[in-house]
Amino acid sequence: MTKKQEFLDIYNTHITGEGTDKLLEYLQSKAGDFFTAPASLRFHGAYEGGLAEHSVNVYHCLKEYLARPRVRELYKIEYDDRSIAIAGLLHDICKINSYKPGTRNVKDENGKWQSVPSYEWDDRLPYGHGEKSVYIITGFMRLTRDEAFAIRYHMGFSGIEDKRNIGQALEQFPLAFALNVADMEATYFLEGKR
Numbered sequence: 655m656t657k658k659q660e661f662l663d664i665y666n667t668h669i670t671g672e673g674t675d676k677l678l679e680y681l682q683s684k685a686g687d688f689f690t691a692p693a694s695l696r697f698h699g700a701y702e703g704g705l706a707e708h709s710v711n712v713y714h715c716l717k718e719y720l721a722r723p724r725v726r727e728l729y730k731i732e733y734d735d736r737s738i739a740i741a742g743l744l745h746d747i748c749k750i751n752s753y754k755p756g757t758r759n760v761k762d763e764n765g766k767w768q769s770v771p772s773y774e775w776d777d778r779l780p781y782g783h784g785e786k787s788v789y790i791i792t793g794f795m796r797l798t799r800d801e802a803f804a805i806r807y808h809m810g811f812s813g814i815e816d817k818r819n820i821g822q823a824l825e826q827f828p829l830a831f832a833l834n835v836a837d838m839e840a841t842y843f844l845e846g847k848r
Contacts, residue, residue, distance in 0.1 A: 655705045657703060657707040658703070658706050659662075659767035660709050660710050661689075661706050661709060661743060661756045662678075663749040664710070664739055665678055665716070665739065665742060665743060666678075667735075667739075668735045668736050668739035668740075669736060669740055669743070670736070671708050671736075671795065671796075672777070672795060673794040673795030673797070674689050674794070674795050675735040675825055676794055677794035678829045679789065680794065680825045681747075682751075683847060685824070686750040686751055686760060687750060687751055687781050688705060688706060688747070688750050689705075690702050690703060691703075691704070691705040691706075691749055691750060691751075691752070692704040692705060692753050693705045693707070693708035693749070693773070693845070694774070695723060695748065695753070695774075695775060695843075697795075697846070698840075698841045698842070698845035698846055700772075700773065701843050701846070703805075704845075705746060705749055705750075706722045707845070708746065708840060708841070708845060709742065709743045709744070709745070709746060710743070710789050711845065712743075712745060712746075712833070712836050712837050712840045712845045713738070713742030713744045713836075714742075714792075714839075714840075715738060715742075715835075715836035716738055716741060716832055716833055716836035717738050717742070719832050719835055719836055719839075720732070720733060720738060720832055722834050725832070726803045727835060729828065731828045731832065733829055733832075737798060737800060737801050737804075737829065740791075740797065740801050740805075741801055741804045741805060741808075741829055741833045742833070742836065744787065744791055744805065744807045745784070745787055745804070745833060745837065746787065747790050748781075748782075748783055748784070748787040748790065750790070751778060751779075752776060752777045752778075753774070753775065753776070754773065754774050754776045754778065755771065755772075755773060755774075756771075756772055756774040757769045757770060757771055757772055758770060759796060764809050782807055782810060783831050784805070784806040784807055784809060785806055787805050787806075787821040788802050788805050788806050791794050799827070800827050800828075800829045800830075801829065802821050803827035803829070804827070804830040804832070804833040805822050805831035805833070806820075806823070806828070806830075807820055807823040807824065807830040807834070807839070808830065808833045808834055808837050809834070810824065810834035810837075810838070840843035
């Protein structure tokens with residue numbers, strides 16, 4: 655099964671309600687490149703389809719983190735399948751239409767420079783990262799407060815915003831902490847550089 659098909663299966667199973675069909679329609683339309691975009695410029699998922707693959711990976715990492723007995727029993731953190739799917743699959747929707755194909759020069763094994771395909775950042779809606787994802791999603795459907803804060807602060811302390819806000823968000827909204835852990839796990843352990 656392709657990552658696109660896996661994404662669609664998870665989405666259609668768990669993300670239902672008013673506006674969710676329109677959001678999915680947008681994700682699959684020619685207006686966006688969600689299923690062909692990379693996840694980053696040079697690191698994790700820096701290839702065609704990397705964004706969809708990363709989103710599916712984060713979903714699985716988030717679901718497994720929240721299923722841990724310690725998380726459920728000691729921390730008393732539980733979220734329904736819908737919230738897990740929304741946070742995991744849609745946290746990086748902000749990257750739609752932000753990467754353009756380009757080239758960069760790298761040295762080959764003989765030390766000779768050569769041009770290789772890459773991506774360039776070209777964000778036409780510079781609204782931040784997590785906040786841009788929340789903005790796009792809420793144009794189609796409502797988010798719970800937990801979902802919105804999780805998506806907004808999924809970068810954790812690697813973001814550039816006020817560190818006090820990040821700490822408060824991770825403490826007050828456990829889904830934000832869990833999504834940050836899942837995002838880092840997928841980024842550094844499942845994907846990394848190719």
